Amino acid sequence: MNHSLKEMVALVTGGTKGIGKAIADRLSNAGIQVIITARTAPAEVTEGQYFIQSDLAQPESAEIIAAEILEKYGRIDIIVNNAGANLSPGGGFSTLSDEHWNNDWQTNFMSVVRINKALLPVMIDQKSGVIVNISTGAAKLPVWEMTMSYSSAKAALNAYSKALANEVATHGVRVNVVSPGLVETPLMLEFIQNMAQSSSVTQEEAYQSVMEKLNVPLGRMAEPDEVAGIVAYLVSPEAKYITGVNYSVDGGALPTI
Structure with missing residues (x-):
């Protein structure tokens, strides 16, 4: 991260807590003007950041966000599509309704497609821009009893990201993917708590079960912040020859290199 990033404008979706907040704070500290989105407004917005309240699962949200960013800042240099969640119950295929599948795909895949579609024309006109899509190790290593619909949506995100990287590279726009494994975020802790309740075990036992699986x-x-570090590198000039790559940040969980 260096002075060349200052005065750039970045969007970080889901930027009020967990991985998204760590990314937003890291970019802000580098001098970048950061716009964050979330469904719920934070108690306090970090200095140097601008908040837009939005539910990205709603199709109209992307155009509304894009219009506000462009009206206020007139450009967009970095998009970090971080917003996402494993919304469906565990238990495998028989527990998942059409609504579960649709919710996971809207939240984890179509929301990214729409944000990129709304803002990419600006990057193409600028002949510069960086997109980082946050996926998950579960897209390559799904756990059927916990992440079936979520994993499938993120696997689609991986394929889409590679195709998009190839399409926009000649326009000066780079697209990469970061795939975290288990990260200690509020959503992860809530997931473990729900898993413990549904399985009638302690939270510690549920935690150990996830780690063992x-x-x-x-x-x-x-x-x-360990995920934010690789994102910060990918949006920096030091990574200007890197596009179409998926980086695992999973403590070695993926069994292949």
Whole structure:
């Protein structure tokens, strides 16, 4: 991260907590003007950040966000599509309704497609821009009893990201993916709590069950800032020859290199 990033404008969706907040704060500290979105307004917005309240699962949200950013700042240099969640119950295919599938795909895939579609024309006109789509290790290593519909939506995001990277590279726009594994965020802790309640076990037992299923060699969950670090690198000039790549930040959980 260096002085060349200052005065750039970045959008970080889902930027009020967890991984998104860590990314937004890292970019703000580099001098970038950061716009964050979330369904719920934070108690306090960090200095140097601008908040837009929005539910990205709603199709009209992307155009509204894009219009506000362009009216206020007139440009967009970085998009970090971080907003996403594993919204469906565990238990496998028989527990998942059409509504569960639709919610996961709207939140984790179509929301990204719409944001990029709304803002990419500006990047193409500028002949510069960087997009980082936040996926998950579960897209390559799905856990059927916990992440079936979520994993499928994120797997689609991976394929879409590679195709988009190839399409817009000649316009000076780079697209990459970061795939975290287990990260200690409020959403993850809530997921473990719900898993404990539904399985009638303690939270510690549920935590250990998740760790054992994913077999993390480093033996712990990541901190959000450990994901933010690779995102900060990818949007910087140091990564100007990197596009169409998916980076795993999973403590070694993916069993292939």
